[in-house]
Amino acid sequence: DVKVTQSSRYLVKRTGEKVFLECVQDMDHENMFWYRQDPGLGLRLIYFSYDVKMKEKGDIPEGYSVSREKKERFSLILESASTNQTSMYLCASRRETGTGNQPQHFGDGTRLSIL
Amino acid sequence: AQSVTQLDSHVSVSEGTPVLLRCNYSSSYSPSLFWYVQHPNKGLQLLLKYTSAATLVKGINGFEAEFKKSETSFHLTKPSAHMSDAAEYFCVVSGGMEYGNKLVFGAGTILRVKS
Numbered sequence: 612d613v614k615v616t617q618s619s620r621y622l623v624k625r626t627g628e629k630v631f632l633e634c635v636q637d638m639d640h641e642n643m644f645w646y647r648q649d650p651g652l653g654l655r656l657i658y659f660s661y662d663v664k665m666k667e668k669g670d671i672p673e674g675y676s677v678s679r680e681k682k683e684r685f686s687l688i689l690e691s692a693s694t695n696q697t698s699m700y701l702c703a704s705r706r707e708t709g710t711g712n713q714p715q716h717f718g719d720g721t722r723l724s725i726l
Numbered sequence: 727a728q729s730v731t732q733l734d735s736h737v738s739v740s741e742g743t744p745v746l747l748r749c750n751y752s753s754s755y756s757p758s759l760f761w762y763v764q765h766p767n768k769g770l771q772l773l774l775k776y777t778s779a780a781t782l783v784k785g786i787n788g789f790e791a792e793f794k795k796s797e798t799s800f801h802l803t804k805p806s807a808h809m810s811d812a813a814e815y816f817c818v819v820s821g822g823m824e825y826g827n828k829l830v831f832g833a834g835t836i837l838r839v840k841s
Contacts, residue, residue, distance in 0.1 A: 653832075654770075654831045701770065716772070720767070720768065720769050
């Protein structure tokens with residue numbers, strides 16, 4: 612089974628801090644994704660990466676950056692945390708086939724609170 | 727325009743009765759379709775996927791879904807609900823000419839199971 616592991620289940624940080632959310636997958640998947648999930652807004656794509664050192668903006672990249680130095684690890688960075696970034700963050704990975712027909716596999720999420 | 731519509735935001739059933747969660751999508755082609763389930767404070771778990779093989783797809787935990795191209799629907803069903811089925815369910819579309827590598831999520835349906 613695919614395993615996607617997010618480093619923290621719960622995290623509390625202060626405004627202005629630089630925050631790192633880490634995600635590791637063990638299936639050698641090419642694609643990795645970061646979403647945030649908010650009540651009434653569903654899942655929204657922040658950034659995704661097709662392969663190592665590659666990244667593309669999703670629908671809501673403002674205030675975030677990402678890093679993919681190794682294939683198995685995809686990090687989400689909040690450059691200067693703000694209270695409106697309090698949310699549930701979900702990481703996912705997927706095997707690349709060029710057709711979009713493979714499912715994404717999700718981690719358990721990190722519930723981030725910015726005070 | 728790309729869209730996925732889950733027709734009910736909340737569904738309530740009694741334990742042992744059938745479950746129907748409805749999903750319609752917009753597409754001129756045959757995309758890939760998925761159903762995910764999310765239990766409280768957990769990530770999304772893949773229930774089943776349709777990728778242009780058999781139109782009736784069987785998934786985990788007794789769920790199945792039928793792809794109907796003429797109706798652009800992909801409704802999720804289960805003959806007999808169990809208390810453990812209480813969760814939020816997401817219909818997701820990907821692939822094809824319109825969606826490509828992008829996943830488009832429905833807004834979710836919360837399933838409540840009464841004893």
